[in-house]
Amino acid sequence: MDLALTVDKRELDGFEGLQEAVKGSHFDITQLGRGKMSGSVSHIGIGDFTLSLSTFDRGISAQRTAADEQILVGMLLSAAGRVTHWSFDLRPGDIVIIPPLAEHHAVHRDAASYAVIRLNPGEIPALFDEPRLRDEETWQEKKRCRASHAIAVNATQILSRLATHLDSRSDTALSEGAADFWKRTIADCMAMTIQNSLPAEKDSHLPPTLKLVRLMVDYLQTKGDRPVHVSEISTAVGLSRRSLHRWFHEIFGTGPVTFLRRRRLCAAYSALKANSPLTTTVGDVAIEHGFIELGRFSHDYHVMFGEYPSQTLNAYPRVPAKLAGTFVPRAKRRRPLSTPALAP
Numbered sequence: 001m002d003l004a005l006t007v008d009k010r011e012l013d014g015f016e017g018l019q020e021a022v023k024g025s026h027f028d029i030t031q032l033g034r035g036k037m038s039g040s041v042s043h044i045g046i047g048d049f050t051l052s053l054s055t056f057d058r059g060i061s062a063q064r065t066a067a068d069e070q071i072l073v074g075m076l077l078s079a080a081g082r083v084t085h086w087s088f089d090l091r092p093g094d095i096v097i098i099p100p101l102a103e104h105h106a107v108h109r110d111a112a113s114y115a116v117i118r119l120n121p122g123e124i125p126a127l128f129d130e131p132r133l134r135d136e137e138t139w140q141e142k143k144r145c146r147a148s149h150a151i152a153v154n155a156t157q158i159l160s161r162l163a164t165h166l167d168s169r170s171d172t173a174l175s176e177g178a179a180d181f182w183k184r185t186i187a188d189c190m191a192m193t194i195q196n197s198l199p200a201e202k203d204s205h206l207p208p209t210l211k212l213v214r215l216m217v218d219y220l221q222t223k224g225d226r227p228v229h230v231s232e233i234s235t236a237v238g239l240s241r242r243s244l245h246r247w248f249h250e251i252f253g254t255g256p257v258t259f260l261r262r263r264r265l266c267a268a269y270s271a272l273k274a275n276s277p278l279t280t281t282v283g284d285v286a287i288e289h290g291f292i293e294l295g296r297f298s299h300d301y302h303v304m305f306g307e308y309p310s311q312t313l314n315a316y317p318r319v320p321a322k323l324a325g326t327f328v329p330r331a332k333r334r335r336p337l338s339t340p341a342l343a344p
Helices: 015-020 121-127 149-167 176-197 209-223 230-237 241-252 256-274 282-288 294-305 309-314 321-326
Strands: 003-013 028-031 038-046 049-056 060-065 071-079 083-085 095-098 103-108 112-119 143-145 172-174
Touching: 003 015, 003 149, 003 176, 015 028, 015 038, 015 049, 015 060, 038 149, 038 176, 049 071, 049 149, 049 176, 071 083, 071 149, 071 176, 095 176, 112 121, 112 149, 112 176, 121 176, 143 176, 149 176, 172 176, 172 282, 176 230, 209 230, 230 241, 230 256, 241 256, 256 282, 256 294, 256 309, 282 294, 282 309, 294 309
Parallel strands: none
Antiparallel strands: 003 038, 003 172, 028 060, 038 049, 049 112, 060 103, 071 095, 071 112, 083 103, 095 143
């Protein structure tokens, strides 16, 4: 079943626009800074999953009393002044977990931006691979998760740029597998910091190599050509992300992200080769296989296969004139392949 990728973006015309800054939640907002507030609020939806992003140029106080069982997981993306959530001070990249039915109070002294995902507790096992992140108790207390500098820079950039590029693909129909990949990609930006904030666990020995190879190969075969996120593999073979990384380097000489990216490139090649430019676009094939930044996709594709995606697609056999009328081109503007790039 296909799921729609939807984007609802609104420009702020005063502080009241922040009352629904998180999809499905209401905040009581008090403006603290002087002057007319401007900014924007975006809600990016993949089925029932929503990522909300807000940016504003004046200080605010925000109060929320939850009336439902949803969990909010928020990341501060940028801040021009002090930011406090409950009694915690936040820096860009830090995460706050707001459990179901918990009161929440935040103060932003100046301009800021943040991202929030709103989760049904039942969705947790499907989005996170680490055992402790799949444990319901992890999400039942108010938490501030401090981000390391490297993770903060990486996660905030990925989320911000993902939002920009997903915006350009609004109203795209995603297969169930592609939708799962993009939801995991967004959740993974939060998971990195949450996982690192938990007490360290003792490392375990790797299971026998042959058994792991068989587990992974069997699992990937059941998924066909759809994109598979590294967190999905970690869950399937029962390893922590760190152990999975060691195992991939031991067997393949490369990390799991690189391995799975190359697998997705191969699947995209097969899809482009099997389709016609009259019925699909490079952009459609790219996003269905886990690529959203067409510039980087085109570059990596060329490095991998010695030709560009458009060349593979346009190599489709010419259609005889008498049959041309049976194909219906998509009424959709093509986007240039030179779009600036970042792919998860």
